[in-house]
Amino acid sequence: MLLEQLVNGITLGSIYAIVALGFTLVFGVLGIINMAHGEIFMVGAYVGVMTTGVLGWPLWLGFIAAILVTAFLGYLLESLTLRPLRGKKGVSHLAPLISTIGVSIFLENMTHHLFGAGNKPFRTPFAQLSIEIGSVTIYVVQIIIFVISILLMMGLSIWLSKTKAGKALRATAENLETASILGVDTKRTIIMTVVIASAMGGIAGVLVGMAFNSVSPQMGLAIGLKGLAIIILGGMGNVKGAMVGGLILGLAETFLVAYGDSGYRDAIAFIMIIIILLLKPQGIFGSKAAQEGR
Amino acid sequence: MLKVSNIETFYGQIQALKGISLNVEEGKIVTLLGANGAGKSTTMKTIVGLLKPKKGSVDFLGENVTGLRPDQLLRKGVALVPEGRAILSSMSVIENLDMGAYHRKDKNIERDIEEVMERFPILKERQSQLAGTLSGGQQQMLAIARALLSKPKLLLLDEPSMGLAPLIVADIFKIIREIKDAGTTVLLVEQNAKQALKIADYGYVMETGKIIIEGKASNLLEDPRIVEAYLGRKSTSTSA
Numbered sequence: 306m307l308l309e310q311l312v313n314g315i316t317l318g319s320i321y322a323i324v325a326l327g328f329t330l331v332f333g334v335l336g337i338i339n340m341a342h343g344e345i346f347m348v349g350a351y352v353g354v355m356t357t358g359v360l361g362w363p364l365w366l367g368f369i370a371a372i373l374v375t376a377f378l379g380y381l382l383e384s385l386t387l388r389p390l391r392g393k394k395g396v397s398h399l400a401p402l403i404s405t406i407g408v409s410i411f412l413e414n415m416t417h418h419l420f421g422a423g424n425k426p427f428r429t430p431f432a433q434l435s436i437e438i439g440s441v442t443i444y445v446v447q448i449i450i451f452v453i454s455i456l457l458m459m460g461l462s463i464w465l466s467k468t469k470a471g472k473a474l475r476a477t478a479e480n481l482e483t484a485s486i487l488g489v490d491t492k493r494t495i496i497m498t499v500v501i502a503s504a505m506g507g508i509a510g511v512l513v514g515m516a517f518n519s520v521s522p523q524m525g526l527a528i529g530l531k532g533l534a535i536i537i538l539g540g541m542g543n544v545k546g547a548m549v550g551g552l553i554l555g556l557a558e559t560f561l562v563a564y565g566d567s568g569y570r571d572a573i574a575f576i577m578i579i580i581i582l583l584l585k586p587q588g589i590f591g592s593k594a595a596q597e598g599r
Numbered sequence: 600m601l602k603v604s605n606i607e608t609f610y611g612q613i614q615a616l617k618g619i620s621l622n623v624e625e626g627k628i629v630t631l632l633g634a635n636g637a638g639k640s641t642t643m644k645t646i647v648g649l650l651k652p653k654k655g656s657v658d659f660l661g662e663n664v665t666g667l668r669p670d671q672l673l674r675k676g677v678a679l680v681p682e683g684r685a686i687l688s689s690m691s692v693i694e695n696l697d698m699g700a701y702h703r704k705d706k707n708i709e710r711d712i713e714e715v716m717e718r719f720p721i722l723k724e725r726q727s728q729l730a731g732t733l734s735g736g737q738q739q740m741l742a743i744a745r746a747l748l749s750k751p752k753l754l755l756l757d758e759p760s761m762g763l764a765p766l767i768v769a770d771i772f773k774i775i776r777e778i779k780d781a782g783t784t785v786l787l788v789e790q791n792a793k794q795a796l797k798i799a800d801y802g803y804v805m806e807t808g809k810i811i812i813e814g815k816a817s818n819l820l821e822d823p824r825i826v827e828a829y830l831g832r833k834s835t836s837t838s839a
């Protein structure tokens with residue numbers, strides 16, 4: 306029982322971590338919370354359902370479709386709603402935030418309009434497949450979610466630390482002007498960041514669809530707020546913080562449901578924020594310097 | 600090599616540069632002097648494209664580069680070490696050096712980084728440390744080393760000696776001289792007028808957004824206006 310809950314918690318937590326990474330990347334580079342990230346995630350989940358469930362495509366193709374659609378949404382988000390506001394005189398620093406809220410409302414309503422309000426079932430061919438290890442039951446879906454999440458997190462970490470483009474992204478995140486005098490085309494780096502973050506949201510969407518067997522137009526809001534909670538928990542703009550914060554939240558929720566009161570499930574994220582803001586306002590992995598650097 | 604003609608740059612409604620013209624000849628060290636707030640940094644930022652001038656033009660190697668982005672100017676061979684050094688403090692020393700060679704595609708990057716680290720042994724010693732943990736002088740060395748790795752034809756240095764101990768300042772000026780001797784042209788902004796004029800070939804003095812004096816560095820060192828306004832005060836303050 307305990308081990309099963311641990312597996313459930315890690316599965317959920319690794320999805321949360323991926324959602325939070327999308328927030329963190331965009332926050333790092335643009336200094337804004339992308340309030341549309343949850344809805345981009347939701348669109349990814351719908352693309353997953355529609356392609357695999359309705360059209361009968363294989364799962365890997367569903368992932369690719371979700372990645373392409375959400376990456377393109379990220380491109381549109383940046384070029385249509387964020388870039389026009391950047392560096393303009395007299396634009397409030399809250400404007401891009403409001404802009405992303407607008408996009409989130411648009412995406413939610415569009416999905417509602419296209420696919421209806423209710424939950425859509427998400428059936429993967431192996432939804433019920435499970436393996437028994439001793440007394441522990443692990444679903445194949447969970448293993449897939451875990452493996453994809455780990456690969457994605459490792460891939461992102463290596464990409465950020467080893468590749469030229471990854472270093473350019475980090476340089477841009479630390480200081481846009483410095484990055485540009487070192488030869489980084491910061492405009493392109495920003496687009497790339499939002500596109501990658503959105504595609505990660507899309508992947509997480511498909512994973513959540515698989516984990517919970519359903520999608521709905523409102524699923525973006527809840528996960529968006531949790532992603533936000535995680536990056537506050539882990540430290541704004543901090544990649545390691547997003548990963549660890551995601552796991553902590555996933556485990557905390559799972560154990561609360563299993564051993565405590567499931568009614569508080571969605572509250573735990575915000576209880577954690579309150580505690581962390583009181584004890585360590587810069588987040589678990591956040592540094593004071595990183596905050597002041599903004 | 601660099602020709603700045605009548606540039607006017609604004610911050611919103613505030614005009615910081617009121618028609619600056621200057622020339623940097625290939626192979627020389629040219630220094631731009633002036634009190635705090637005169638507009639020296641604004642001039643440097645306008646040259647590399649961090650700021651766009653409302654009027655005037657910047658020509659580099661005979662090509663009009665006005666309004667190009669900083670990364671485009673870097674590709675053409677103009678590198679800036681900004682005021683306050685601007686190292687990437689959350690990245691390691693070696694990653695900062697990697698970023699210096701960011702735009703290069705040739706095969707010699709590894710070798711050049713190795714070479715730069717031989718020249719600045721402290722950077723080799725601290726290569727895997729976060730750059731933010733270096734001392735001020737070490738950060739300035741890193742910023743200069745990083746800029747050199749882009750293989751610039753023209754290096755712009757904005758107050759490289761700012762806030763450093765006198766011994767380290769002497770080091771920095773020695774390095775600037777070596778950079779020139781290695782064939783890189785230098786435009787040097789300094790408050791430290793005496794030391795700057797000693798290594799420079801030509802100098803400009805700015806005051807509230809205008810160039811008020813220019814001339815050969817050796818002549819400026821004797822110019823009574825400069826001796827009184829910049830050298831006199833500076834030398835008493837450094838000897839104090």
Ligand SMILES: Nc1ncnc2c1ncn2[C@@H]1O[C@H](COP(=O)(O)OP(=O)(O)O)[C@@H](O)[C@H]1O
Binds near residue numbers: 610637638640642
């Ligand atoms: N970001 C800015 N916004 C508004 N005014 C600025 C800004 N940066 C500099 N200034 C003003 O422009 C003038 C020139 O500044 P600067 O170029 O930094 O001078 P210097 O480098 O010679 O000390 C000063 O009056 C300064 O207050």
Ligand SMILES: [Mg+2]
Binds near residue numbers: 640641682758
């Ligand atoms: Mg200055």
